[in-house]
Amino acid sequence: MKIPLSWLTDYVQVDDLPIEALRQRLDLAGLEVETIEVIGYPGAELPWDPKKVITAEVRAVRPHPNADRLVLAEVDYGGEAPEIVVTGAPSLYDRLGEANLHLKVAFAWEGAELYDGHVEGWRKSRLKQTRIRGEPSRAMVCSEKELGLSEAAEDILYLPPDTPVGLPLVEVLGDYVLDFDIKGPFGHLQSVYGIAREIAALYGRPLQADPLNAAERLGLEPAAAGDFVDLEIADPELCSRYTATMIRDIEVAPSPLWLQLRLRRAGLRPINVIVDVTNYVMWELGEPLHAFDYHEVQPRPGESQPAIIVRCAKAGEQMTTLDGEDRTFDDQMLLITDGEGPVGIAGVMGGLESEVGNATEAILLEAANFHFLNIRRTSQQLKLHTEASLRFGKQVDPALALPAAARAVELLQTVTNATIDPAIADLYPGKPEVQTIALDPALVDRILGVEIPHAEQIRLLEALEFKIDAEVMPWTVRVPSYRLDVRRPIDLVEEIGRIYGYDRFPGTLIEEPIPPLRRNRALEDEDRLRDMLVGLGLDEVITYSLIDPVDEERLHPEPDQRLTLPGEPVALQNTLSPERSQMRRTLLPGALRTAWANLRYLSRIATFELGRIHYKVAEPDAATAETGVEEPRRLSILLTGPRTPLWWREAAAEPLLDYFDLKGIVDALLQRLNLTEPVAWAAGNHPSFHPGRCAAVSVAGQVLGVLGELHPLVREAFDLPKQPVLLLDWDLEVLFEAAADAEAAKQVGSLSPYAPVHEDLALVVDEAMPAVSVERVIREAGKPLVNEVVLFDVYRGAQVGSGKKSLAFSLSYQAPNRSLSDRDVTKLRQRIIRTVERELGAQLRGG
Amino acid sequence: MSSFEALEQLHHQALAELVDAATTEALKGWEDRYLGRKGQITQQARTVGQMPKEARPAFGRRVNEIKTLLEQAYETRLAEIRNAELQTQMTREAIDVTLPGRPMVPGHLHLTIQALRELYDIWAKMGFEVYEAPDVELEAYNFDLLNIPEYHPARDMWDTFWVKGTNDQQAGDRRLLRTHTSPGQIRVMRERYPEPIRVILPGKCYRYEQITVRAEHQFYQMEGLAVGRAITLTDLIGTVTQFSHLYYGADRQVRVRSSYFPFTEPSVEVDTQCILCGGEGCAVCKYTGWLEIAGAGMVHPVVLENGGYDPDVWSGFAFGFGVERPAMQKYGVEDIRLFYGNDLRFLRQF
């Protein structure tokens, strides 16, 4: 909200405060100033030189000897003799030949920097001494555009008649416009007067004028009903007050300069006196007003007096709003209606039919109060946000309605110079009780940690117009009607702290001992796993939890092979785009899309992600009962590209990463987690994977997940290049549980000081026999002396026969307490060979 | 020539030849010639028996002396030659030590995780432990119980992703993607009552916002909560100041400004002197010299009550930090989308 400093000075003295100091004090008190626009002063887009751009008075207008459309203006600028200025201003041309004028203008000497009024856009130029059609010219009278005030370049700017001559213009029209970003639903801070009140409290200064007692100044006597309008509030819960003021004999004309300037500086567009005055009062006091064309407000059937009925809409009721849009209402939306139908959406926007136009002679001015939540609901449902709905949505004081109406009347009288004969009708069914709060001043210390003496607390609250009865404890604090945000003692504590100034608060540390601490296994597990994977050469990624649901389809290109994803998807009601419309139930799309994006720049990708998936469960358990959504942690790994980066000592054509690179990482990981033994491997069956290159992994009967090479069709569906893409998709809850069990079961025992005996064993088995099964049988048979079984060669060929393969293992035997004899070794070897023959049908190669 | 003279001559000859032996092979030959089983010195020793009896002891002694001397000279020479040969070999073996080593591809932790760990460490020193809460939340936890009822203007502070299919449910029961980590405050309070609390609540948050270089629809936040029987606003100020000193440096001043959040009162904004310009003013701090580092405040009595803590007995403070923003400021990252767009060229720099 933009507030010109010059407007604030109507109510509180601020012009003696350095602008930056003011800004800091306001910031500190929670009135955040986002930007300051400087007008005329140093720092402005166009600073006005105080010596060269000054106020002056046009005294006479004489013809230009050599030009028809130009005149010579005799200007008194406070110097010894008047200056003759050549000008083409149409309004001066109209006064050609007149003398004894007192037209106050902005006057610039040669050397002054101004905007060029004769070109498009904003171009600065320096005023030079010259001759215009033979007449010397070393000064000018300025237009609004030349001063940077508006785009009006046609005519010159006129200052108010009481403006002194010879003053720097910056003292008259210079300004700072403070753009506030006030956080929170504070209706009382949505106005110039509201900010002035805060400044007065912060600096302990008096408020200089009261814009709220215009009714008294004007002698306006409100009545419950007038003879000019038939008022009814059908729903007092939603409309606590409605005032209607009739103002006749108005000439719809542009507003005077000062009012236009203020509105423009506030960011509002001047339109005509009526609209401008309603906007002005809204800005000044925070009460949104609406003017109806009095003659367009219809009476009830059979009646003659125009009627205003505030009621909820009938479902489906329609009206065209001021912006020309047709609106349809539901039965919770509050409307302003007349005898025939809707004329406005309460607190949001008026109707087109009753709009004030140039032909309007009389207006019915609404100053009312509506329930803030209802206004916000209506505004959100209709997606119609206006300055009025914004203010009402932050709660406006109902006591403000009448003073605001009176203030509008007062202003209209001032700016139109018209004799208007106002009458006010005021229905106030929801007049609130005066709010009081019981405050124990000890609470201030208990919450703030700073001892503020009682007298100081009272002074700070009184500065904010609270009334305190401190005779008995707790104090009774009367809340001003406009402080709708203050209802609890804590609200008063904040007010005291805020005005006292947080910059005066010391820092302390919590005195109480640290609460009972708990270990966070979940986080420890995650971090340990992350470090292991990074140590294995993988880059961590964190992808979007919101994905494109189509990506789930892309993961199973063969339609008959459905992908089993857990639960039901968590889809969004409102989405930014289809690509971000559903919570992921698998990490794979994120991994694949990351690879795709990076392959544009990089050839080798090796990533992992450790993150949660999200899905709705049909029958929530204790942990998910509240949200009905399960959020387990999963791990994905993706590898693709050359195995190693290009290197000078190896052939240029590097082999590509394949399944065994991924398997190697997994083997190392399982080793680190002590899970090599407990984990069971089998051929996997997952629609996203190459059917012959997928492993299913489980541990302690629980499914850990799969790893393998991406199915070529899935690879195509994700637009990845024709090279192996290795993927892993695991359930971390299962992995961490198994790792914790393994950790708990770990017993190291003593390490044997005796050298191991090594020997090799080549076994011929059926082609389909998984290597891991052979290894397992060897380990079992060789217990407890076999301590290493390493597969070092796989051979297929004529020597072993078709349908067979030879697996060569390097074994090492070791006893904890003695050196093994040849006899021991032979016995062990034979036991192993017998067992593999019996259990697996294996043959010792060459045996 | 007497036997003695012949022996001495042999001695000199042997020493002279030893100097000439330049390789291990030559040296081996020398050893064979003089000290081997058929070597000349060995032969000399064998002649002792044929000598007159009285000459034997002196001659025998001398032979042995010379043998020892030659053996020592041999060892010394052998060491010299080996050393020279090793030098030659190593000179031949010299490589260009600046050639690239065998590539080991290092992995990288995601920048967000690194930032979170840094925060965890600092807060752990102050007794704050990590507490995690769900991403998909009940409206009640995200809003109502935090003193933000339906249609309340404060809800405008968060643009929310709503979960489909829950819209016809009772207000409060609807599901949404948490817009902040604050729902965890209610969860941890309800779980821990009546213990005092000191936790940080990190996590992914989501906002229904147009994505720009400054704003993402997904980001991390880290909230802190302390509840106790005598916790004050000055404790909050002291605690965040200590955090700032550890995180941004002890020479950075901290300031606290009044602000508004529905779930805290009083509410404050915490600023630290700009890490880049040190308070002089620069583009990062928008020429104010200050960076906003946290929104904070005293836990609102309604929130304490909703968490099960009696506000007449308990008080507490809460604060919320961005996770990406400080990292962006520190490393001059201008586009927040780099975090979860996962451009590896970006992530591999950390």
Ligand SMILES: [Zn+2]
């Ligand atoms: Zn800076």
